[in-house]
Amino acid sequence: MAFAFDNSFHADMEGFYAPAEAAKPSAPRLLAFNQALADRLGLAIAGVGDDELASILSGRELPAGANPLAFAYAGHQFGHFSSQLGDGRALLLGEIVAPDGARFDVQLKGSGPTAFSRNGDGKAAIGPVLREFLVSEAMAAMGVPTTRALAAVATGDRVQRERAHPGAVLTRVASSHIRVGTFQFFAAHFGADHVVQLSDYSIRRHFPDLIETANPSLALLDRVIGLQCELITRWLGVGFVHGVMNTDNVAISGETIDYGPCAFIDRFSVNAVFSSIDANGRYAYGRQPQILHWNMARFAEALLPAIHRTAPADVDAAKALVDAIPGRFRALWQAQVRQKIGLVGAAANADELIDSLFDELEKHAVDFTSFFRALAMLLRGEGEMLERLLPTPDAMAPWIAAWWGMMADGGIAPLDRADAMDAVNPIYIPRNHMVEAALDAAEAGDLGPWTELLDVVRHPYVVRPGLERFAEPAPSGAEPYKTFCGT
Numbered sequence: 458m459a460f461a462f463d464n465s466f467h468a469d470m471e472g473f474y475a476p477a478e479a480a481k482p483s484a485p486r487l488l489a490f491n492q493a494l495a496d497r498l499g500l501a502i503a504g505v506g507d508d509e510l511a512s513i514l515s516g517r518e519l520p521a522g523a524n525p526l527a528f529a530y531a532g533h534q535f536g537h538f539s540s541q542l543g544d545g546r547a548l549l550l551g552e553i554v555a556p557d558g559a560r561f562d563v564q565l566k567g568s569g570p571t572a573f574s575r576n577g578d579g580k581a582a583i584g585p586v587l588r589e590f591l592v593s594e595a596m597a598a599m600g601v602p603t604t605r606a607l608a609a610v611a612t613g614d615r616v617q618r619e620r621a622h623p624g625a626v627l628t629r630v631a632s633s634h635i636r637v638g639t640f641q642f643f644a645a646h647f648g649a650d651h652v653v654q655l656s657d658y659s660i661r662r663h664f665p666d667l668i669e670t671a672n673p674s675l676a677l678l679d680r681v682i683g684l685q686c687e688l689i690t691r692w693l694g695v696g697f698v699h700g701v702m703n704t705d706n707v708a709i710s711g712e713t714i715d716y717g718p719c720a721f722i723d724r725f726s727v728n729a730v731f732s733s734i735d736a737n738g739r740y741a742y743g744r745q746p747q748i749l750h751w752n753m754a755r756f757a758e759a760l761l762p763a764i765h766r767t768a769p770a771d772v773d774a775a776k777a778l779v780d781a782i783p784g785r786f787r788a789l790w791q792a793q794v795r796q797k798i799g800l801v802g803a804a805a806n807a808d809e810l811i812d813s814l815f816d817e818l819e820k821h822a823v824d825f826t827s828f829f830r831a832l833a834m835l836l837r838g839e840g841e842m843l844e845r846l847l848p849t850p851d852a853m854a855p856w857i858a859a860w861w862g863m864m865a866d867g868g869i870a871p872l873d874r875a876d877a878m879d880a881v882n883p884i885y886i887p888r889n890h891m892v893e894a895a896l897d898a899a900e901a902g903d904l905g906p907w908t909e910l911l912d913v914v915r916h917p918y919v920v921r922p923g924l925e926r927f928a929e930p931a932p933s934g935a936e937p938y939k940t941f942c943g944t
């Protein structure tokens with residue numbers, strides 16, 4: 458199997474990484490392979506058997522042209538700065554350039570210890586690997602920027618956590634693995650020269666249109682803030698709670714990265730927290746925009762030496778960019794909610810309707826995902842779906858009446874409006890109870906439910922007969938859902 462590697466980070470950024478070597482798994486076995494992604498990347502795998510794929514994508518066999526390395530990074534974890542993190546359970550095999558010219562990192566996650574493993578074993582258990590595969594594919598299918606999963610391979614070895622689990626390796630594909638924490642690491646330990654070098658590399662790789670700007674590092678800050686505002690808008694729109702929005706888990710590409718204890722909201726609650734380690738709710742659903750703001754302030758700090766070097770006065774401009782984040786986010790969020798509830802082209806001032814919606818959903822514990830589909834059904838003259846979601850038929854009557862009143866605006870036919878809503882509101886998401894059941898079965902050796910769920914969430918928008926149970930919320934009275942890092 459040949460990857461056409463073109464390893465720019467390895468070649469251009471010596472000193473920003475540590476060479477790494479994968480641990481050799483005893484009996485690699487392919488669990489899942491993402492053929493659509495392989496095609497998108499232009500991988501030459503015709504005729505390559507599962508055993509060879511498993512061998513390469515578990516780190517047993519090093520493909521020609523790979524320059525395996527672990528990235529150095531730091532990061533604020535739950536608000537506290539750790540100056541030394543880095544890839545402790547992952548290594549970059551190399552970069553490939555897809556047929557359309559887009560460049561991607563190909564990384565093995567769970568492939569054994571690196572120079573940055575500290576006390577960790579560098580391994581991953583099958584549960585977290587299949588969870589990341591599933592959730593990142595669901596996000597991609599919903600059009601949310603994300604890293605992708607190319608393969609999951611069982612290693613044949615056990616990984617010790619609170620108990621022993623089957624080990625696995627995830628092959629992750631990302632437009633890069635440069636994180637806010639990468640900038641923080643070089644700002645903290647090395648200073649302006651290194652920050653400028655990393656900033657220049659990032660701009661060449663991701664945002665070449667910024668090369669000619671007066672102060673490229675300032676332009677980089679502006680661009681990354683914009684991408685993060687868009688990303689968190691999309692998360693909130695599908696009810697996603699990342700769970701560990703530490704600065705080392707923020708990719709400057711604007712992709713969702715490092716799926717750990719993430720989960721989707723069932724019945725709406727603005728304070729929803731799923732992660733067992735987030736006792737104070739720092740990364741709760743509704744706090745994600747504030748944390749985005751906080752994380753971008755840390756990014757600005759790390760970039761300051763580079764911004765200052767080019768133009769000392771631009772430090773004020775950087776501060777202004779950070780201060781403008783809440784307004785920038787709010788504009789994107791309002792626009793997205795308007796789309797979700799079918800207000801496109803309608804009602805100039807719907808701010809109040811939008812804000813009160815979330816109070817209503819919370820008050821009546823409405824299933825977040827289904828609600829927006831139910832609104833579209835209402836436009837089609839079918840009210841049963843909404844009725845089934847509400848505790849009493851008239852629970853949201855005043856809000857629905859206000860919303861209905863705006864549907865006359867804009868000259869769009871109700872059925873067209875309903876179709877446009879369905880095109881942005883998923884019906885199938887990785888619901889927590891389904892994910893958990895699929896992972897339990899997979900750990901016990903049955904990949905059937907996981908494979909079925911993966912197929913369901915890969916087609917999130919179009920109703921398919923027979924899949925009703927995938928669109929149902931967890932049975933009421935179910936235990937509050939808890940997720941564990943466990944990776």
Ligand code: AMP
Nearest residue numbers: 542543544545546574577578579580944
């Ligand atoms: P994350 O949970 O992805 O935010 O990881 C935080 C840090 O812990 C990163 O530097 C990881 O590389 C490191 N880490 C997490 N799990 C392990 C592990 N099993 N072995 C070594 N390092 C790990």
Ligand code: MG
Nearest residue numbers: 705706714715
């Ligand atoms: Mg991480």
